[in-house]
Amino acid sequence: MITTLAVENYRSLRHLVVALGRLTVVTGANGTGKSSLYRALRLLADSARNGAVAALAREGGLSSTLWAGPEMGAREQRPQGTVRRNPVCLRLGFADDDFGYAVDFGLPQPSRSVFGRDPEIKREVIWSGPFLRPAGLLADRANGALRLRDGRSWLAVPGVLAGYDSMLSEYSDPQRAPEILEVRERIRSWRFYDHLRTDADAPVRQSQVGTRTPVLGPDGADLAAALQTIREIGDAEALDAAVDAAFPGSSLAVEVEAGRILLRFRQPGLLRPFGAAELSDGTVKYLMWVAALLTPRPPALLVLNEPEASLHPDLLRPLAELIVTGSARTQVLVISHSRALVNALEGDLSRIELIKELGETRVDGQGRLDEPPWHWPGR
Incomplete structure (x- = not known):
């Protein structure tokens, strides 16, 4: 450390x-x-x-x-x-x-x-x-x-x-x-994350040929593969808990279609799951942080630059809990200007103002x- x-x-x-x-x-x-x-x-x-x-x-x-x-x-x-x-x-x-x-x-x-x-x-x-x-x-x-x-x-x-x-x-x-x-x-x-793309043309919103992905890419394009890798060889319970904490009653699944993997996000009350192209920027960004912080191959140091960007205020506490969970497995440095996120972080926290x-x-x-x-x- x-x-x-x-x-x-x-x-x-x-x-x-x-x-x-x-x-x-x-x-x-x-x-x-x-x-x-x-x-x-x-x-x-x-x-x-x-x-x-x-x-x-x-x-x-x-x-x-x-x-x-x-x-x-x-x-x-x-x-x-x-x-x-x-x-x-x-x-x-x-x-x-x-x-x-x-x-x-x-x-x-x-x-x-x-x-x-x-x-x-x-x-x-x-x-x-x-x-x-x-x-x-x-x-x-x-x-x-x-x-x-x-x-x-x-x-x-x-x-x-x-x-x-x-x-x-x-x-x-x-x-x-x-x-x-x-x-x-x-x-x-x-490992550094500061360019996670969620725009309409972002690669994460497209179907991709998936391979085992223990480390989320720097732009988050391989999100579906990274989440499925966590489910297969990582902490699947922590993955489900992180999704439920942010979106109560919701669940994630990854499907294969014509050799490509697709993210499926199911919410209570809806008759069909949503694909990555249909999710909001904030939802996609939060799922990227789930993949980054629950990686089955933790680095010596994980640096997150303004992780609160694009997130609804209601997601800041679940994100803080996710960051604390990730810090149990690797050293984490968070750079943020969100007082709400900083105040939600608990545990053995070092703060630099x-x-x-x-x-x-x-x-x-x-x-x-x-x-x-x-x-x-x-x-």
């Missing part, structure tokens, strides 16, 4: 270190930085797939994603700006129960290449324990050079990593560096001494 998430100089997140629990909800008014936190976490996940540089390019490049205010923050100095004292950097990191990971993106060296503005990975480290300590360092990549902990000494890895390549994706040695493989696979198991002061995102009520211990690697 991730215990600490740290971001520095990403959009409005000039300096943010937060503790995460088994179930964490991030809330705040519009424009306080919830989406930036979500995108920073996705960018961190992209590092394990060697896609962070491309992800930054899609956001307009490193210069477009960097904190735009004064280097030390608007509260510490005048907002007119001063001479920069530290190198330009965008830092992302996390620590879980066993390992920690941090990556530092910076400006490239001057080059005639047409890709000369691609950001470079200046430092990348893995350590053991809740925060970075020299004694706990296990893998250390400084610019292109990678070294590995070998007892009380260090083993230099031959070759040089390109500035745009992460050691997580480019180095694989289960004997010399099992921790790199472990951290990479943990990050790659993280974001506010913005002079353009900088902060955690309401959290000072520097209240943050989890965290240290960034130097360059």
